[in-house]
Amino acid sequence: MRTSLLLCSLFALASIALGQVPTTQATYDAWKTITFPAGTAPVQHLPPDPYVQRGGGATCDCWITPDASYTTIDNNSQWDASGFHNADDGSYGPIMLPFQFYLYGSFYNVAYININGNVSFGAYYGTFSSTGFPFNGYTMAAPFWADVDLRGPGVTNNIVQYKVTPTAMLVNWTNVGYYNSMTDKVKTFQLVITEGTDPLVPNGANVSFCYKDMQWTTGSASGGTNGFGGTPATVGANEGNGVDYIQFGTFDQPGIAYDGPFGLPDGVSFLDDQYFSFSTDITSANVPPVISGQSVCDSIVLCVGDLATLDVTFLSPEPAQITTPTASSLTLSSFVITSAIPGLAATISINILPTPADVGYHIITVQGTDNGAPVMTSTLNIIVEVQQGATITSGTLDVCDNGAIVDMITLLGGNPPATGD
Incomplete structure (x- = not known):
């Protein structure tokens, strides 16, 4: 079933490239709905691996919150790299990078942000069902390749922002929903790529993925039901030659189950508050641990x-x-x-x-x-x-700048002023 769906997706997307399918958002959506109707797919539930810890209650220490220096991509008009705007499977770009990004033997300075959880190099991709890695033809870094759909409701949902510096590119997907226009479950994640020396990705690495709350894996056009099942999402990077890649896992279910990068599909909550940093600027036949x-x-x-x-x-x-x-x-x-x-x-x-x-x-x-x-x-x-x-009072109270919040009025005595400050 998975192989059939993959082949169907590839042939359908080949038809898109040849101009044999609609070229507006409305007609594209109608085509996708008819071609990939919602269905029910089994979910393989795995027991949690006792030797792998998920993030837990804290946040990813390496999360970079977008500020005014970031560009927010307009979901009403700017996902149009294909020639027509598409807020479901569209792409934004080309983005000219002021640095060379080295990906398994090749340098790239042209990038596209694809709605479906990845950044590609040299070409845009609208493919909504992930293939797993390695795979010929897809040159990308994919913090979470799955069928993201930015058309759902919620003013704080479906936000994609990016920033380019002389040595790095940062992309944040914030509270993004899944196909078809669903936001009952959302997810938030981040990609950073650099030229290899920028301290945004420390310790000599040039790529990082960072995650907040991850609530779904699969859209209905990929065989998912209520955000799970069907074709698993893929996390990793792929050069596109069928040989050079890195994969951290595939995900198709709720929970924290994880049996490594190449086992059965895993639980998406394993990624909650996680962080991966790795190097794609290597020439050794053996890839170092991530x-x-x-x-x-x-x-x-x-x-x-x-x-x-x-x-x-x-x-x-x-x-x-x-x-x-x-x-x-x-x-x-x-x-x-x-x-x-x-x-x-x-x-x-x-x-x-x-x-x-x-x-x-x-x-x-x-x-x-x-x-x-x-x-x-x-x-x-x-x-x-x-x-x-x-020291505030002799031998009794210490304050550290990363300590817990303390009510000083309660601690030291007294009454709050009328203003409440």
């Missing part, structure tokens, strides 16, 4: 006595590889590794409880080493600043 997790941004600030836990995951890009995680800190006295589990998805947890002797700056080096040929290692350097804290 750094993932909430704690992978390059600096944290702690007060003396603040307990912090760092969780880092290394994903093995090749199906049969095992990655071994390690960590070290030469100067942080309170550094303790609480668990280090090798595997296709290797995890390591670190506890830090700073003492007065730790005030100052420290580096924690976390590494994941695979057993490929040649052996490859990915290194994450986390800068830790330990602050003494400011």
Whole structure:
């Protein structure tokens, strides 16, 4: 069934390229509705992998919130790279990059933002059912390739924004819904690509994916029902030659189930608050492990006595590889590794409880080493600043700039002013 749907999608999209299908939003939507009617598809539910941790209650530490310097793409007129506006499967561009983006042996400086959760290079793609990687013909970085539809209701829904700097491109999909114009479930995710040295993607990587709340996987034209089932969504990057790629997983169900990049389709909530950073500017036959997790941004600030836990995951890009995680800190006295589990998805947890002797700056080096040929290692350097804290009353109260919110009137006594300030 999946193969048939894929072939049907490819032939239909080939017809679009030849101009044999409608070329307006209204007639395109009618064609898609008739050609790919909503149907019911089974969902394979997996038990959660005990060796892989999802994000949990915090947010992705590396999330970059769009500001006034970003461009918001107009859903009423600007998804028109194909020659006609299409807020379902349209594309925006071409965008001329002021830097060279290196993707598995080729340099690109022309990009398209495709509604369906990916950025492509050299050509736009309206394909709404993902294929999985590797695949010939699709040159893209895909934080979540699935059938996004920006026509649904909600003033805070269906927002796509981007920013280009001299060394990076950032794209945010915020509260986007799925086909056909559904926003009962939405998802929010981010892509950053760089020329390889921009600190927006640290530790020598040139691509990052960051996720907030992820609530659906599949539109009805891809065989989905109520946002799940059918053709799985794909997360990864693909050069388009059928050989060079990276894949973090395929997703077709709710929940946090995850059995690695190449197992059965996974649960989309595994991605909640996750972060992946990786390099596509490599020439080795073996791809190094991919750094993932909430704690992978390059600096944290702690007060003396603040307990912090760092969780880092290394994903093995090749199906049969095992990655071994390690960590070290030469100067942080309170550094303790609480668990280090090798595997296709290797995890390591670190506890830090700073003492007065730790005030100052420290580096924690976390590494994941695979057993490929040649052996490859990915290194994450986390800068830790330990602050003494400011004493308010002698020996009783310390305040740190990243501490919990405190009601000072209740704590110190007194009555609030009439203004409430």
